Amino acid sequence: xxxxxxxxxxxxxxxxxxxxxxxxxxxxxxxxxxxxxxxxxxxxxxxxxxxxxxxxxxxxxxxxxxxxxxxxxxxxxxxxxxxxxxxxxxxxxxxxxxxxxxxxxxxxxxxxxxxxxxxxxxxxxxxxxxxxxxxxxxxxxxxxxxxxxxxxxxxxxxxxxxxxxxxxxxxxxxxxxxxxxxxxxxxxxxxxxxxxxxxxxxxxxxxxxxxxxxxxxxxxxxxxxxxxxxxxxxxxxxxxxxxxxxxxxxxxxxxxxxxxxxxxxxxxxxxxxxxxxxxxxxxxxxxxxxxxxxxxxxxxxxxxxxxxxxxxxxxxxxxxxxxxxxxxxxxxxxxxxxxxxxxxxxxxxxxxxxxxxxxxxxxxxxxxxxxxxxxxxxxxxxxxxxxxxxxxxxxxxxxxxxxxxxxxxxxxxxxxxxxxxxxxxxxxxxxxxxxxxxxxxxxxxxxxxxxxxxxxxxxxxxxxxxxxxxxxxxxxxxxxxxxxxxxxxxxxxxxxxxxxxxxxxxxxxxxxxxxxxxxxxxxxxxxxxxxxxxxxxxxxxxxxxxxxxxxxxxxxxxxxxxxxxxxxxxx
Amino acid sequence: xxxxxxxxxxxxxxxxxxxxxxxxxxxxxxxxxxxxxxxxxxxxxxxxxxxxxxxxxxxxxxxxxxxxxxxxxxxxxxxxxxxxxxxxxxxxxxxxxxxxxxxxxxxxxxxxxxxxxxxxxxxxxxxxxxxxxxxxxxxxxxxxxxxxxxxxxxxxxxxxxxxxxxxxxxxxxxxxxxxxxxxxxxxxxxxxxxxxxxxxxxxxxxxxxxxxxxxxxxxxxxxxxxxxxxxxxxxxxxxxxxxxxxxxxxxxxxxxxxxxxxxxxxxxxxxxxxxxxxxxxxxxxxxxxxxxxxxxxxxxxxxxxxxxxxxxxxxxxxxxxxxxxxxxxxxxxxxxxxxxxxxxxxxxxxxxxxxxx
Numbered sequence: 001x002x003x004x005x006x007x008x009x010x011x012x013x014x015x016x017x018x019x020x021x022x023x024x025x026x027x028x029x030x031x032x033x034x035x036x037x038x039x040x041x042x043x044x045x046x047x048x049x050x051x052x053x054x055x056x057x058x059x060x061x062x063x064x065x066x067x068x069x070x071x072x073x074x075x076x077x078x079x080x081x082x083x084x085x086x087x088x089x090x091x092x093x094x095x096x097x098x099x100x101x102x103x104x105x106x107x108x109x110x111x112x113x114x115x116x117x118x119x120x121x122x123x124x125x126x127x128x129x130x131x132x133x134x135x136x137x138x139x140x141x142x143x144x145x146x147x148x149x150x151x152x153x154x155x156x157x158x159x160x161x162x163x164x165x166x167x168x169x170x171x172x173x174x175x176x177x178x179x180x181x182x183x184x185x186x187x188x189x190x191x192x193x194x195x196x197x198x199x200x201x202x203x204x205x206x207x208x209x210x211x212x213x214x215x216x217x218x219x220x221x222x223x224x225x226x227x228x229x230x231x232x233x234x235x236x237x238x239x240x241x242x243x244x245x246x247x248x249x250x251x252x253x254x255x256x257x258x259x260x261x262x263x264x265x266x267x268x269x270x271x272x273x274x275x276x277x278x279x280x281x282x283x284x285x286x287x288x289x290x291x292x293x294x295x296x297x298x299x300x301x302x303x304x305x306x307x308x309x310x311x312x313x314x315x316x317x318x319x320x321x322x323x324x325x326x327x328x329x330x331x332x333x334x335x336x337x338x339x340x341x342x343x344x345x346x347x348x349x350x351x352x353x354x355x356x357x358x359x360x361x362x363x364x365x366x367x368x369x370x371x372x373x374x375x376x377x378x379x380x381x382x383x384x385x386x387x388x389x390x391x392x393x394x395x396x397x398x399x400x401x402x403x404x405x406x407x408x409x410x411x412x413x414x415x416x417x418x419x420x421x422x423x424x425x426x427x428x429x430x431x432x433x434x435x436x437x438x439x440x441x442x443x444x445x446x447x448x449x450x451x452x453x454x455x456x457x458x459x460x461x462x463x464x465x466x467x468x469x470x471x472x473x474x475x476x477x478x479x480x481x482x483x484x485x486x487x488x489x490x491x492x493x494x495x496x497x498x499x500x501x502x503x504x505x506x507x508x509x510x511x512x513x514x515x516x517x518x519x520x521x522x523x524x525x526x527x528x529x530x531x532x533x534x535x536x537x538x539x540x541x542x543x544x545x546x547x548x549x550x551x552x553x554x555x556x557x558x559x560x561x562x563x564x565x566x567x568x569x570x571x
Numbered sequence: 572x573x574x575x576x577x578x579x580x581x582x583x584x585x586x587x588x589x590x591x592x593x594x595x596x597x598x599x600x601x602x603x604x605x606x607x608x609x610x611x612x613x614x615x616x617x618x619x620x621x622x623x624x625x626x627x628x629x630x631x632x633x634x635x636x637x638x639x640x641x642x643x644x645x646x647x648x649x650x651x652x653x654x655x656x657x658x659x660x661x662x663x664x665x666x667x668x669x670x671x672x673x674x675x676x677x678x679x680x681x682x683x684x685x686x687x688x689x690x691x692x693x694x695x696x697x698x699x700x701x702x703x704x705x706x707x708x709x710x711x712x713x714x715x716x717x718x719x720x721x722x723x724x725x726x727x728x729x730x731x732x733x734x735x736x737x738x739x740x741x742x743x744x745x746x747x748x749x750x751x752x753x754x755x756x757x758x759x760x761x762x763x764x765x766x767x768x769x770x771x772x773x774x775x776x777x778x779x780x781x782x783x784x785x786x787x788x789x790x791x792x793x794x795x796x797x798x799x800x801x802x803x804x805x806x807x808x809x810x811x812x813x814x815x816x817x818x819x820x821x822x823x824x825x826x827x828x829x830x831x832x833x834x835x836x837x838x839x840x841x842x843x844x845x846x847x848x849x850x851x852x853x854x855x856x857x858x859x860x861x862x863x864x865x866x867x868x869x870x871x872x873x874x875x876x877x878x879x880x881x882x883x884x885x886x887x888x889x890x891x892x893x894x895x896x897x898x899x900x901x902x903x904x905x906x907x908x909x910x911x912x913x914x915x916x917x918x919x920x921x922x923x924x925x926x927x928x
Contacts, residue, residue, distance in 0.1 A: 022645040388626075463659035466626050469646035470653045471673030471724060482661045 021389070024474040028387050035380040036393060039400040041427070042443045046415035047407060053261040053418050067262040077246060077259075081266070084243040087158060088227040088270075091165045095222045096215060098166070099173035100181075102315060105308035107181040108207070110300045112309070120316045123323060125171040126547035128504040128521045130528065131540040132167035133235035135326040136160050137533060143336050156238030164232035167322055169225045173218045180214020181207075186296040199301070213281045220274040227270050228408030231506050235528050243267050244507075247410055251417075251511065261418070264411040275406035323544070330538035345538040353526040353535075354518025359542060362520035365437050366502035366550075373442040373449065374495040378487070381453035382479060386465050405447035409507025416440050417511050432514035440512055441502045449494045456490035457483065489558055496554040500547045577602040577760045578623070578728065583632035585618055592618045594784045596632070600777075603758045605751070607771040610781035611807065616764045617732060619781070623762065624730055625649050637727060651728040652721030656736050658713045660705040666692070666716050667701035673724045691719040694753065711742040718750065722757070729754070731763040735770060747774055768808045772796065780804050802924045805847050811922075812853075812892040814846045824923075827887050831863050832918045845924045850880065852920035853894035855904055855912060863916045867892075869906055881906060883914070 021029070057063045072078050102121060106114050124132065139146050140155035153159060184207075192202040230244030237245060243263055251260035331341045349355035380401075384394050404412070420431045430436045460483060468478040484491070506521045513519050520543050527536040578600040585593040593615045600606050608616035621627040623634060625646040634642045641649055660669050670691055671684045679687070692698050695715040705713050714734055721729060734750070735743045751774045754761050765771055771778050772792045780787045780795060780803075788800045799805035802813065816826035818838045824831040824846055831846060838844065857864050867883035870891055879901050882891040894914065896904065906912070 020643045020645055022647045024647075025645065461655075461657050461659045463655045463657060464661065466624070466646070467653060467655070467659050467720075468672070469626075470624065470649070470651055470726075470730075471676065471720070472647050473673060473676045474647075477676070482663060485663045486661075 024476060025387070025389075028383060028475060029390055029393075032380070032383045032387060032390060032393060032397070035376070035383065036397045036400065038376075039397065039443075039446075042439055043400055043403055043407075043446070046412070046419035047403075049418040049422070050261050050264055050411065050415035053258060054265045056258060058258055067258055068266075071259065071262050071266070076241070077263075080241045080243050080246050083158075083240060084227050087161055087165065087233075087242065088223045090162055091169065091226040092219050092223045094162070095166050095169050095173045096219050098170060098315065099177040099218055100211070100215060101308075101311055102174055103177035103181045104207075105312050106178060107184075108296070108298050109305050109308045110298050111305055111312060117312050117316055120319055121174055122171040123319060124168050126500060126504070126551065127168070127323070127326075127544040128506060128524060128540055129164070129168040129229055129231035130235055130506065130521070130524045130536070131326050131544060132322050133160065133164040133232045134524075134528065134533060134537045134540060135322045135329070136164055136236055138325050138329045138335070138537070139322075154238065156236055157240045160236035160238075161233050161240065161242070164236055165226045165229060167319070168229075168232070169222050170319075172225060173222050176218050176221060177211070177214055180211045180217070184210050184296045186294040189296060199304075213284060217278055217281050220277050224271050224274040224408070228267055228410060229507070230410055230510075231525070234525060244408075244410055247414065248510070251414060257414075257418070260414055264408075264414050267408055268406070268411055271408050271411075272406045275402075278405075279402075326537045327541050329534060330541045332534065335534060345534040346542070348523070348535060348539065351527050351532050351535045352530045353523035353532075353539075355523075358518035358523040359520045359539070361434070361517055362503055362543070363546070365434060365441065365517075365519060366499045368434070368438045369441045369502040370495045370499040372438060373445075373498045374491060376442070377446065377449045377494060378453045378484075378491055379479075381450055382457060382483060385454055385457040386462075386479075386483065387475070388465070401450040402447050404443055404445070407444075409444050409505060410510075412440065412444050413508035413511035416508070432512075432517070434517050436512055437509055437517055437519070440508050441505060442498070444505065444508045445498055445501045449497060452490050452494055452497070453487070456487045460486055488562055492554055492558050492562070496550060499550045503543050503547050503550075575602045576600070577604070577637060578762075579633075579635045580619075580623075581633045581635075583619070583622060583629045583634065585615075585622065585627070586630045592784050593622075593629070596784075596786060598779060598786065598789065600760060600762070602760055605754050605761045605763070605774060605776045607775035607778045608762065608764045608781060609768060609771040609778050609808070610766065610787075612766060614781040615784040616766075616779075616781050620730055620732055620762060620764045623728075624651060624653055650726050651730055652724065652726040653730040653732065654714070654717045654721050654734045656733040658705070658710075658717045658737075660713055660717055660720075662705055664704075665701065666697070666703050666705070666708070669705065669716055670720045670723050672720060677724065687723060688719075691723055694722075695719045696749070709742075710738050711746055714738065714746065715749075718753075722759070727760065729759045729761040731761065733764055733766070736765070736767070743770075750774065772808070778808075780807065782807070799922060802845055802847065805922060805924070810850055810893065811847045812850065814892075816844050816846045818842045818844060827885075829865060829885070831916060831921065833923060834918055834921050835923050838923065843926060845926070847922040847924065848892075848916050848920055850893040850895040852917060853883075853892070854915040854917060855894075855896065855900065855906075857913045857915040861915065861918060863918055863921075865914055865916060867912055867914060869908055869910045869912060872906060872908055879906075883912070 054067055055062060055064060057066070102117075105111055106118060111117075136155055137160075138144055140150055140160070141147070144155070150159070188206050188210075189202065192206050197205065227242075228244060230242075230248055233240070233242045233245050234248065241249075243266060247260050247263045247267070250256045250263065329335060330345050331343070332338070333340050333342045333344055348359070354361070380397070384397050384401075387394075407415075416436065419425065420427055420436060422428065430439070464478060464482055465475060468475065468482075504521055506525060509519055510522055510525065513522055520539055524536045524539045524543070527533075527539065576599045580596055580598045583593055583596040584591065596615075596619060608619060610616045618627065622629045625641070625644060628643060632642070633640060636650065661672070664672070667685075667688045670688045674684045674687060688701060689698070692700060695718055697712060697715055697719075700708070700712070700716075705716065708716065714737075718734070731750070735746055738746065747770060763770075763774065772795075775792055777789065778792055778795050779789050782803050788795060788804045790798075795804060795808050799808065799811075802811075805811040806813075814826045814829070816824040816829075816831070818833075818840055819825050819830075820840055822833060822836055822838065824833050824844065826846060833846075865885055867885050869881050870884045871882040873880040873882075875895075877898060879896045879898065881894050881896060883894055884891045896906070
């Protein structure tokens with residue numbers, strides 16, 4: 001029966017233009033298309049309308065770069081560029097060094113209580129960026145308890161902004177740095193020791209080069225976070241104008257949307273630069289460590305260990321101090337005249353800013369964001385990672401999914417106004433509702449979640465889908481029975497990340513809330529604006545406690561329940 | 572094994588961009604046959620398997636299974652079971668759930684599924700492991716579960732993608748026999764991809780040797796080993812010494828100062844050829860009547876357990892050739908390094924390949 005071998009069919013058939021797929025592959029493909037379109041509507045189009053607005057005048061006519069020229073020639077506006085860059089630069093320097101030494105102490109020394117330090121040092125991430133600013137007002141403000149330490153300088157201005165910014169950006173920097181320093185090959189250190197290198201030389205030739213990309217990455221991230229943050233400068237910046245507060249003033253104060261868009265585009269530049277650098281670094285970094293590396297275990301070094309411990313104690317003390325100050329301030333009846341403790345400041349209904357309703361709104365918004373966001377993001381990442389074919393679509397999807405990382409919250413919020421508030425937009429009706437807040441928050445924090453999901457999915461055997469197809473099991477069933485359960489820890493991480501960020505974020509939603517959808521984090525801002533600083537502190541503390549609660553739930557679900565049900569992990 | 576053709580490939584080709592991974596592959600496989608795709612990494616053997624499975628699509632050509640054109644058929648509409656090198660067992664499901672994974676979708680009642688799982692586990696020698704998780708099993712056991720899962724739906728075609736490569740040597744040799752016996756018992760047509768020649772030689776009914784996207788030779792293990800059709804096959808399957816030579820007027824092969832009698836008499840005058848001989852075919856007891864005697868010096872001896880490998884420096888020749896001596900013969904010959912020996916390259920054991928390097 002070898003006869004078939006000899007038939008040389010010159011007109012052998014070619015691959016059909018449209019690949020034959022089974023119905024479930026088509027269905028999943030449709031979902032992928034829907035998901036990608038959703039990203040177009042919630043990310044790409046708003047940013048496009050922002051960009052086009054920056055080159056239009058109030059009447060909507062194209063005016064080229066006129067707005068930019070006006071911005072640069074108005075001294076009160078253009079001075080904020082210098083201010084912003086200066087602040088971001090100083091903060092970058094401080095936070096990068098602090099994060100490096102903290103990560104070094106945790107990963108490379110034998111100090112005790114590492115777990116506790118880790119816990120304390122990332123606490124700022126659970127509070128809105130306004131909390132340190134308010135706390136600083138109580139510590140160093142006109143009636144502050146440590147006012148003398150400033151030797152007559154005012155906390156309202158660059159000093160306050162720098163301290164506050166450093167406080168809330170530090171955990172972000174620390175987490176990147178911890179990862180950068182944790183990956184190291186013990187054999188390199190052993191080789192250096194065998195070759196007779198001094199500890200300092202080992203540090204310079206082995207430790208620093210390995211952490212190089214981490215340090216650069218941290219520097220860029222901190223720079224962007226500071227230059228695009230508007231919470232801290234709003235509360236403690238005084239008359240010191242920066243780009244982020246300019247946008248807020250132009251839009252909320254003067255209803256000058258075109259100038260707001262113009263400043264936004266300028267603000268977009270450092271963020272885009274950071275984003276591109278980060279992409280570039282990630283490509284370089286991946287080749288750094290081989291899978292055969294032996295993990296590094298620190299040995300006791302009395303002097304280095306003692307210095308590190310001292311450093312960590314001081315740093316933790318400062319962080320705890322700032323947080324406790326805010327907690328204390330929120331409980332004091334009437335600062336500084338009646339220092340008896342009460343819950344008077346927690347009677348939010350007596351203040352401006354939306355009262356307790358705004359807290360419940362925030363909780364609701366965070367819950368929706370966590371649930372809907374996690375489902376959407378994880379499922380879309382799954383499709384992008386595991387669905388066969390659809391190469392072009394996936395390329396666009398990946399691009400749109402990492403785009404939000406380059407867009408500061410304030411810019412995204414403004415872009416949402418332009419896009420969703422346009423009278424000819426059919427989605428116009430979601431403007432001013434809870435929906436737009438949820439959609440905007442999910443979009444704002446999309447990238448990190450997408451990357452978490454992708455990383456987890458990449459670690460799963462790529463042949464699972466092939467096996468299930470050969471067993472004639474629809475892919476969606478394999479998703480439900482295998483991929484999702486295996487990735488549950490990552491799914492919980494995403495949900496917790498979205499919840500905490502939805503609770504604490506101010507930047508994007510400050511342009512989008514309405515009378516019915518006031519939010520707790522925005523209430524902090526508005527109460528502070530109205531001079532109700534103590535209630536603002538109280539609300540900030542309440543947000544922080546809520547986030548801590550979320551983290552406890554996350555820990556319980558992840559470490560207690562999952563460890564128990566996922567017994568398959570154990571050998 | 573019947574003679575009925577079960578799977579046919581006609582002019583299958585595949586491009587990745589401008590790189591051609593498979594060039595006009597044509598092949599037919601009989602029902603119940605155990606076929607090995609053998610070749611170095613990058614030769615296209617895995618690409619070909621994935622095309623047969625429908626996991627990748629060919630750029631051109633046709634694949635038919637049991638008389639049906641399946642070239643562009645979606646994976647789910649094909650009839651095969653597959654086992655991967657990585658096992659690809661679902662880590663969060665028990666062994667029983669893994670094996671029954673495909674049965675659930677076929678709406679087979681639970682009690683029948685249980686019976687089938689039990690039967691399959693017995694077949695692969697893992698009875699009683701139903702409730703274990705994959706991580707609790709050794710590599711060899713996991714691969715047996717993967718095999719049971721692939722066989723659960725009784726597919727007409729079993730595809731094995733380097734199934735033994737991740738296992739250590741002892742387990743590998745053992746599982747090799749088991750898979751072969753199981754395949755014979757079930758009579759399922761099987762295609763295995765491997766880069767391990769020993770695996771292919773011991774398991775296959777038919778070996779397809781591939782290199783650079785083309786089929787170099789198709790044949791039984793004995794044919795492939797004894798009559799390699801190309802220098803590549805000769806070198807890839809087993810070991811081979813090569814000598815450059817030219818055909819003289821009298822049909823002799825001239826290689827430097829050597830004059831060898833050729834097993835073929837169809838060679839053209841002055842044709843450049845490569846003469847090849849396997850290390851175990853070189854004889855140390857020369858029979859002068861047959862000719863093909865060479866003088867050599869032992870430059871190195873390497874103890875390999877059951878035999879000794881010697882490196883022989885032939886007169887006026889730079890690269891030494893390998894010759895294997897059994898321990899029994901070694902005891903008699905008592906070779907030592909530096910010793911001069913006379914050995915024979917038997918005429919009927921020479922392989923002649925046209926063309927220079």
